[in-house]
Amino acid sequence: MVARPVGEPVRSDFELREAVVPEPGPGQLLVRNTWMSVDPYMRGRMNAGISYIEPFALGEVLDGGAVGEVVRSEAPDVPMGATVLHGSGWREWAMVPAAAVEVIDPAVAPPQAFLGVLGMPGVTAYVGLLDIAQLKAGDVVFVSGAAGAVGSVVGQLAKLRGHRVIGSAGSAAKVRHVVDRLGFDAAFDYREGPVVDQLRLAAPDGIDVFFDNVGGEHLEAGIELLRQDGRAALCGAISSYNSPAPAAGPDNMFRVVGARLTLRGFIVSDHRHRSAAAIAELAPALNDGRLVWQETVVEGIEQAPAAMIDLLRGANTGKMLVRL
Amino acid sequence: MVARPVGEPVRSDFELREAVVPEPGPGQLLVRNTWMSVDPYMRGRMNAGISYIEPFALGEVLDGGAVGEVVRSEAPDVPMGATVLHGSGWREWAMVPAAAVEVIDPAVAPPQAFLGVLGMPGVTAYVGLLDIAQLKAGDVVFVSGAAGAVGSVVGQLAKLRGHRVIGSAGSAAKVRHVVDRLGFDAAFDYREGPVVDQLRLAAPDGIDVFFDNVGGEHLEAGIELLRQDGRAALCGAISSYNSPAPAAGPDNMFRVVGARLTLRGFIVSDHRHRSAAAIAELAPALNDGRLVWQETVVEGIEQAPAAMIDLLRGANTGKMLVRL
Structure with a gap:
């Protein structure tokens, strides 16, 4: 984010930047993100003012929910190849501490469901x-x-x-x-x-x-x-x-x-302790078709700002996602 | 109430009317009211619209909290001379069913306290x-x-x-x-x-x-x-x-x-079941002076409309009461 939006965000508030992917240190994972989330609450974080969550820093990469595959692991409990949910979205490659990820089971639902109905x-x-x-x-x-x-x-x-x-x-x-x-x-x-x-x-x-x-x-x-x-x-x-x-x-x-x-x-x-109960009720309903889950999918990191702008306009039906 | 107030009530919205006091029938009490309450919520009842409580009828006597002395009793459980709390205020004499009064103990506090701090x-x-x-x-x-x-x-x-x-x-x-x-x-x-x-x-x-x-x-x-x-x-x-x-x-x-x-x-x-607990905490504090209870007292039924008008203007400190 290179400018704080005033009113509706515009493309020029954001820039696509390339950076060298560093080597993971002890306890770290290098994750190839496959999906990132855009959510309405992110708009509030683009403002400078105090809210319930820290504002995004100007000139820095945004963050938010993402899922991806571990391609390098320096943590014994998260193997290479694992699918993980974490908070370092708005980028294709993420370096994250193993302690900050949740390993998800792709047999339960497609990975991006953990950014939506099961997330x-x-x-x-x-x-x-x-x-x-x-x-x-x-x-x-x-x-x-x-x-x-x-x-x-x-x-x-x-x-x-x-x-x-x-x-x-x-x-x-x-x-x-x-x-x-x-x-x-x-x-x-x-x-x-x-x-x-x-x-x-x-x-x-x-x-x-x-x-x-x-x-x-x-x-x-x-x-x-x-x-x-x-x-x-x-x-x-x-x-x-x-x-x-x-x-x-x-x-x-x-x-x-x-x-x-x-x-x-x-x-x-504030209610993370309720995740298990929520998933226990929602996952079976999702899998047997009683619960319909719709996604609006945008392709590529370069479309992430547009996805965010569209989300705030109500262009999506169901969960707005960016496939990376 | 002879006219529904528009905006601030005025004296001409009210009339003082005399009526013959009937004889109490079985189960009824004739009460000489000594104090009546004016409360902010009464203003809402003067409007015609639906609210959480039935509107006052035009051309009829208003009602509201009052205390008084039983001067005639046709109910065995409420003797003549008892001090009672009931809902037929805005009048000097009230005919009320014994089932609708609460006998109060004037040794606990002055009777009008049951329209205020203990009411x-x-x-x-x-x-x-x-x-x-x-x-x-x-x-x-x-x-x-x-x-x-x-x-x-x-x-x-x-x-x-x-x-x-x-x-x-x-x-x-x-x-x-x-x-x-x-x-x-x-x-x-x-x-x-x-x-x-x-x-x-x-x-x-x-x-x-x-x-x-x-x-x-x-x-x-x-x-x-x-x-x-x-x-x-x-x-x-x-x-x-x-x-x-x-x-x-x-x-x-x-x-x-x-x-x-x-x-x-x-x-x-909705919370009448909490009255006993409230009185149990408030009455001792009132009696030993830890709880200060202030009243603004207006004299006579003919001043009741003025008391109501003043209440809505904030002229009172503490409980607004009319002594009858």
Whole structure:
């Protein structure tokens, strides 16, 4: 990253740089990355300000989730040829300490699934729906950004557990995907009209759980439709990530009092201990086809900035990935 | 109530009417009310719209908390002369079913205390601070409306449990009361400058618990200063009760995600089972002077509308009461 984006990132904020790959020292691995992740939260790290995670440094390589193959190992417990998940994405070759990687079993799922449904986005969906929003029998669930990596798992997980599920997405094609392929009970295109009106049509009796990835108008609509004792898991606010100014806040916060609502924000990195439980529920559903996992794949490191820009525009369906 | 208030209530929205006091039937009590409560939540009931509680009917007598003496009893378990707490305020004489009253012991505290520190406002403070905001060791607490019936108990309860406590109030005299008499560590006059700036000065390292009675600018400031894993108990929003239009929402809702905040609204009537625990903690502190309880007393039923209007203007310190 050679310039901090102002508003929407542009290609010239990024440069492709070549560097000599060093020799691994004791305990280190040289990894040939095969897939890298682009995620909405990365946009926040491109700003200079303090957030919940350290900002990216200007003039340095970005990082983020990646999987790859170990081509040189100076660590006895991670052999050459192993497939590993680690945090040094945005590069083709990564030098990483063996202690910082997770060896993954490609027999469980394709390696890139560990960047998505069986990785950070899948665990985010699981933790947010079950631990943060405290899903309980009979709850009607609304998830914003339902065609995205997190939202698509939230909705399907709730469907697998027998709930009525409503989603919002950013195009007619995504709405069809969410209903026809992911099995949501209802979905609407949030670009087609006021979110609160469309949500009320889809959930005339209200909702009990709101999983928010979008923020802004979605947050206000979710608060409006939550029934008594309703719970919102606030996961993200992609609608505002490119905005230099803060988005207007929901003007219906008094409903939080009157309807006894709970709005709770969370960051998945606080909940790593739930990964095993998430994978234990999601992997079998993925393998027997009850859980649909969609990817939007971009080819080559040189396309990574474009993938990030497109992600923030909502061009992807499902998980946005760069194949290296 | 002969007209629904638009904006701030005015005297002509109310009329004093005389009626014949009927004879009590079986199971009924005739009560001479001695004190009636005016509470901020009553303003919401004066509007026609649906809220969490049924609106007052136009042309009918209002109701609300009151205490009085039983002057006629047709119920064996509530003798004549008993002091009772009930929900038929806004009148001098009340006919109430014995099943709907609570006999109170005037030896514990003056009867009007059961409309305040040992009644609904006290239980609200207790439940909001301990159950909703989940106060825990070391938390720094901020309470808005700190000189009011609820806020004054919140802050003192937190002080009794060893916390650093900051309050906001609506005049220099109230700020002095909150610090000098109630023992808060710091307080500021929210009419003297931006709440967020004054709160940051009082809590440069942030807060962990926010008990909000005021809403609007206070809510935004509380969200801004809450530290990681902070919790807000949203109890009321008196700043907006007279506003016909919704207040602008907090524009910093993304902090709820990044700082893993929990904002939770509540209504004390859901938590009646906690009354005994609240009174068990508050009554001894009241009786030995560790808990200061202030009242603003207005004389006579004909002043009840003025008391309500003044309450919403913040003219009271502590509990606003009408002596009948």
